[in-house]
Amino acid sequence: xxxxxxxxxxxxxxxxxxxxxxxxxxxxxxxxxxxxxxxxxxxxxxxxxxxxxxxxxxxxxxxxxxxxxxxxxxxxxxxxxxxxxxxxxxxxxxxxxxxxxxxxxxxxxxxxxxxxxxxxxxxxxxxxxxxxxxxxxxxxxxxxxxxxxxxxxxxxxxxxxxxxxxxxxxxxxxxxxxxxxxxxxxxxxxxxxxxxxxxxxxxxxxxxxxxxxxxxxxxxxxxxxxxxxxxxxxxxxxxxxxxxxxxxxxxxxxxxxxxxxxxxxxxxxxxxxxxxxxxxxxxxxxxxxxxxxxxxxxxxxxxxxxxxxxxxxxxxxxxxxxxxxxxxxxxxxxxxxxxxxxxxxxxxxxxxxxxxxxxxxxxxxxxx
Numbered sequence: 201x202x203x204x205x206x207x208x209x210x211x212x213x214x215x216x217x218x219x220x221x222x223x224x225x226x227x228x229x230x231x232x233x234x235x236x237x238x239x240x241x242x243x244x245x246x247x248x249x250x251x252x253x254x255x256x257x258x259x260x261x262x263x264x265x266x267x268x269x270x271x272x273x274x275x276x277x278x279x280x281x282x283x284x285x286x287x288x289x290x291x292x293x294x295x296x297x298x299x300x301x302x303x304x305x306x307x308x309x310x311x312x313x314x315x316x317x318x319x320x321x322x323x324x325x326x327x328x329x330x331x332x333x334x335x336x337x338x339x340x341x342x343x344x345x346x347x348x349x350x351x352x353x354x355x356x357x358x359x360x361x362x363x364x365x366x367x368x369x370x371x372x373x374x375x376x377x378x379x380x381x382x383x384x385x386x387x388x389x390x391x392x393x394x395x396x397x398x399x400x401x402x403x404x405x406x407x408x409x410x411x412x413x414x415x416x417x418x419x420x421x422x423x424x425x426x427x428x429x430x431x432x433x434x435x436x437x438x439x440x441x442x443x444x445x446x447x448x449x450x451x452x453x454x455x456x457x458x459x460x461x462x463x464x465x466x467x468x469x470x471x472x473x474x475x476x477x478x479x480x481x482x483x484x485x486x487x488x489x490x491x492x493x494x495x496x497x498x499x500x501x502x503x504x505x506x507x508x509x510x511x512x513x514x515x516x517x518x519x520x521x522x523x524x525x526x527x528x529x530x531x532x533x534x535x536x537x538x539x540x541x542x543x544x545x546x547x548x549x550x551x552x553x554x555x556x557x558x559x560x561x562x563x564x565x566x567x568x
Contacts, residue, residue, distance in 0.1 A: 394427055
């Protein structure tokens with residue numbers, strides 16, 4: 201296996217086709233609804249056309265939800281409302297169709313794929329197609345030790361790339377990204393604070409499960425300690441992920457970059473996917489042009505990351521559950537934009553004649 205060189209992504213990732221986007225804008229100017237009448241739906245339709253390199257845009261018909269799962273050792277400090285090592289319960293709820301994202305996906309007719317990167321459970325408890333990519337059992341405690349070894353980080357990153365390739369090869373036309381983790385928001389906030397040069401208190405939120413004030417203080421302290429370990433390795437993105445990220449976040453970063461290489465659009469969910477996106481932006485500055493921010497989760501770290509990436513969330517409904525739910529809620533909006541851009545008729549030009557019409561006083565050919 202060749203060595204992983206993240207600098208290759210700079211050359212491999214191209215922006216969505218600007219010329220196609222201009223063609224889509226020109227076509228939109230000819231459609232029946234007045235300019236700006238469809239608001240952000242117009243922008244989404246034009247973005248999809250550029251991504252697909254096609255005018256009119258194709259409807260989004262083969263989306264898929266992809267959830268990367270893992271436990272984080274930092275959860276042992278009591279930084280989450282959920283017990284440490286319990287992310288496998290979140291996975292089981294998805295597989296059993298009982299979680300919010302599973303219920304919505306069933307309603308929308310969207311398949312869900314779960315990838316175990318570092319769950320702290322016996323692999324036999326879950327299906328083999330879920331656990332076959334596992335890098336380790338739980339990521340290390342980021343405040344006092346590396347979350348991953350360098351070899352584990354490279355393996356997790358390559359797994360994310362491989363999942364992106366599999367989805368592109370299967371014809372998936374839009375990816376909905378999420379995570380199933382315990383302690384993941386602490387790791388994500390640490391990455392975002394490090395990359396944005398921000399103090400721990402600025403990025404420490406309440407998490408999708410909600411935490412009390414004492415738990416918030418423990419979480420803030422853990423992020424502060426993680427930052428001390430993250431800052432010396434800021435120039436090496438893979439080492440940064442190994443130091444304070446974890447297997448799921450590392451896989452998400454590889455997944456996002458390779459999805460951009462394969463020209464597959466992605467909807468981001470909450471703070472964990474935003475953290476992976478921020479690291480990926482540091483690797484390849486054109487990559488964010490292939491992503492949408494599905495929703496605002498209310499996490500201050502997510503807001504920091506999206507501001508740095510220059511992505512504006514499509515929705516802001518106060519949904520904090522995570523697990524890909526907010527990103528999936530945004531999917532119908534993107535599908536609506538594609539359908540309108542594809543199917544709306546062009547308006548008739550003022551004064552255009554119907555076939556067979558003649559002006560007053562004129563005669564049809566052959567008449568005297």
